[in-house]
Every structure is written in structure tokens, then in C-alpha cells.
Amino acid sequence: MTQRLYQGVEGKTDATTEIVTGAPGPDFRTWDSTDPKLREECGVIAIHGHPDAARQAYLGLYALQHRGQESAGIATADGQHLANIKGMGLVSEIFTDDVLAKLPGQMAIGHTRYSTTGDSALLNAQPIRVDSTKGLIAIAHNGNLVNLGNVRARLERDGAYFQTTSDSEIIVQLIAHSKAGTLVDAIADSLSHIEGAFSIVMMTRDRIFAARDPRGFRPLSMGRMRNSDRPDTIVFASETCAFDLLRAEYERDVLPGELVMVTEDGVTSRQYATGFPRSSCIFEHVYFARPDSRIFGRWVQESRDQMGRQLARESGVPADIIVPVPDSGVTAALGYADQSGIPFRFGLIRNHYVGRTFIEPEQRVRDFGVRLKLNPVRNLLEGKRVVLIDDSIIRGTTSRKIVRMVRGAGAREVHLRISCPPTISPCFYGVDTPSKRDLIAANKSIEEIRRFIEADSLAYLSLDGLLKCCDSDESNGFCTACYTGNYPTQWIDVEDILPATADV
């Protein structure tokens, strides 16, 4: 990895360190047409009360790597100093032993990110640290704000100077400009002025904060490491799979509209917003979160298993084998196979070692993208009626390549089943989606998509079925906007949700 180190960044005191390492390569990009999947933009972690907080944050980020692979950062504090190191690349590429040794302290926050902003990716890597009138604040944010223009413009009129184009910095600037008397009041006041999706962790020199937006779009859980010789270590993470690696016990979710503060004196909490309908991102259960995580009070594995079962009930088809599109289709395929009584087989093998080297904007390579990642198991597929299980169709081109690959390996019939409804609208809440004109389901009927991808049959899970599989009820509501176009917040750019006219 190219190393580009910055030390002594402008505006800092001796008591702080910030290092930015790495440089954006050609693969730091906006929506990647070689990759069929929607991308989560971030995962966050926070540690309070551990003598080697940086290493704990590193382990937590390692477990959250699936939520963003383009940049990562860790900030630590020891009561007086606040250090921050971030860079481009995977967590394990950035944080070697030598680098972690530069991050002393008992508190840490960390962030891993999927960038969407080209050259500014390095600038916008997190945690972001701002030296404000309320002192040094570092922030790591998962989600996306949707009233950016208004708030940013108002802050700039009030004299705010933005170092990045990241909406996360808006939160810190709001805190800095709040008229509230205490820091915790200023944070609560600021969070109540922003709209959209945010699960955030923040750190000052001597405390940690964690908060979720009032609708609870993105997950954020609190855990505890029990220490016999000192106070417990408190941990926050986007997903509970991070707790397992840290040997922390899951304690509870941070509630929508809740602000939690952790100091030497313990954990305190307040509701800074109430009365909003819950709209947790249902696509976390469909695809983003790891199946070994428990999010929004429910195991992801259980939801995906139910999606497969429901899919089999809704759109079963006579077949010889059930084949998942690995890895994300595996759990739903197991549920489908169990429900239908048709044998489950790994008829497609994924190469886990295809790195970013191959994801380059060269047409010559792009055409080979799917073949590099997946390979059919011919002796399992030959002569068989195959049900392929996947979790989404975005543009349709990748699904067509997979269907062709399975048929090319000798399958007699290829039926594609998708474990969620058709994706018809882009996400504004922290998921990188192509525009509406590139979403095949926004522009074609299911029968037209079937013909396009060359499958013998195609069916999606119904919206009612999906909600049932995620145990949705009044107290556990979900955002389903990418399947319905009904957004839970205002401030949506109307241009982006108008029906598209261009062909895929």
C-alpha cells in the first residue's frame, strides 16, 4: 500500500496526534458496476475502560470489515491526549503493531468505511476530529443525513469552517455551535436538529458517547467486558459479531433517539427524541449484517432462514437441487431447502481471495468479474433442475451472467429466487445504491427481468413475507423504502425518486 503520512495537522495542539496514511487508488470509486451488491457505507466501534483500547477497537473493526473496506480509522484518548490514525485500505493493512503502538489510551472509537467520493475518500475517512469551542471531539458515524444542505448552510453563515465534505462533520459543528451549557446537552440539542440515519460514537479526551437517530435506521449495540480487577469495559458496535471477538457480552441495543454517555463514573443515558415511528433498515437483515449478529433485537441468521422458507412457500418450483449464490444467499437457501425438501448443494464456489486488484476500471477485466469470483461445480449441476437463491438483483447483468454460468455447466433448468422484494428505489440512509435508472426492477416488469436474465422462472419474496420473516410489528417497524419508494423521512431529493425513463 502506498504510504502517505501526515503528522502535525494544522490547528492541533501538542496534546494531539493525527496521522492519515495511504492514498486513494484507482479502485476507490463510486458505484462499482462490476460488483452486483449494494454496499453498506460504515461500521463503528467504541471502547471505554481498557488499557489497550486501540487493539480492542482494531479487533472490533476487523469483525466489522464487511461493512466497509475502503478506509478505516481509530482514535484513542487517555484522559488528556487524543490521537487519531486513519488510512485507505483494509483494517489489517492500516493497523500494524507499530501503528497501534502510536494510539495510547483507555478509550477508543473506530470506523470502517466504504467510500463513495473518489479522491476525497481519504479526506473523509473517519474518525473525524474537530477542535471546537467544546474541546476536542472525535466522531465516527454510520448512516447518512438527509437535511444536509440546510444545516450546513446555516452553520457556514454562523462562521463554521468545514474541513471535510462528510456529513459527520456537520454533527460536530452543530455541537460546537450549540448554545447549550454542557457538552452532553449540546450533543442532545445537535442530534435533535438533524434528519436521517445515524448511529454514531463520539469521544472527547475523557468520555465516550453513543447515539442512534430517532427512527433507528442503523444498528448500534452496547456490550460489556467483565474485569475482575478493574471496572468493566464498555463497548459499542454496529453489530454484535464484534462483541464475540472481544469476548464482550451483549447487553442491549442503543435505543432509537437515545444518547448514552460513558465516563469513569459509569454509564448514563437520556432520550433526546421520542415519538418517532421506528424504521430500522430491513436490508440489514436481508444482506448487510453478518448472520452471526443480532441486530434490532433479532438474530440475522433467523431472519434469513425464515426468508428462505417463506420464499419456498410463496414460489416453490419442482427442482432437483437448491444452490445459493455465495456467500450472502447461503442462509436463505438453507431455509428454502429445508422447507421444500429439495437437497441443498454448493453448486457455485466463490473465490474468497479475489482482491481489489481485479476491481479496476478496465473493460478487459470487468467482463471477467463474475467468473473470477464464482465457479460452477459441473458434476453437481449437470442435467439438474436448479433453484438459485440470491438476495438481490440490482442491474440484472450479474444475475444474467450467473444464470448463464449455471446453464453452461449443464443445468437443465435454472430458476432464480430472490429473498427480498424487487429493489425499485435508491437508498438515502447510508447504503450506496445506483440511481433509479440503473435499478432493473424500477424499469422492467418481473417477466421482463426474467427474460433479461435468461432464467426459466424468477420470483421475489413478497414485502409482507419479508416483514413477517423479520418479526415486524408496531414496536419493531422497518424502513422498506428501496422496495416501496415510501421514505420514512422528508428531505428527499425529488429528482432522485421520480420514475426513471432510461433503459437498463
Ligand code: SF4
Ligand atoms: S432504503 Fe432500503 S437500504 Fe436504505 S435504509 Fe431503507 S430499507 Fe435500508
